[in-house]
Amino acid sequence: MAVSSVLCRTQEALQLERAASASLDNVKALAIRAATAWGREAALAERLERNRRAHLAKAANIQAGQEDDLSQLRHFSENPDRGFGG
Numbered sequence: 001m002a003v004s005s006v007l008c009r010t011q012e013a014l015q016l017e018r019a020a021s022a023s024l025d026n027v028k029a030l031a032i033r034a035a036t037a038w039g040r041e042a043a044l045a046e047r048l049e050r051n052r053r054a055h056l057a058k059a060a061n062i063q064a065g066q067e068d069d070l071s072q073l074r075h076f077s078e079n080p081d082r083g084f085g086g
Helices: 005-021 025-065 067-074
Strands: none
Touching: 005 025
16 A cells, blocks of 8 residues: 555654654654655655656546547557458
8 A cells, every 4th residue: 555645744744853852862863764764755655646647647638638539540450351351
């Protein structure tokens, strides 16, 4: 299951806040590492979401605007005997 970029950015901010308020060095270091990991995951999630939106928009454009073109391609075949069989 893919996580959303909103969740990742929220977790990143939470970890950065935890690092800022930590008094122990090891807790601070671990929170910074966690924030970095959530930031990378957020960047990946944002890219996937952007690609998904672009793919859906492209599919909608193809379905809406090029239906006539597809109907012409439907009759095209590499087999010259297609459609002549009985």
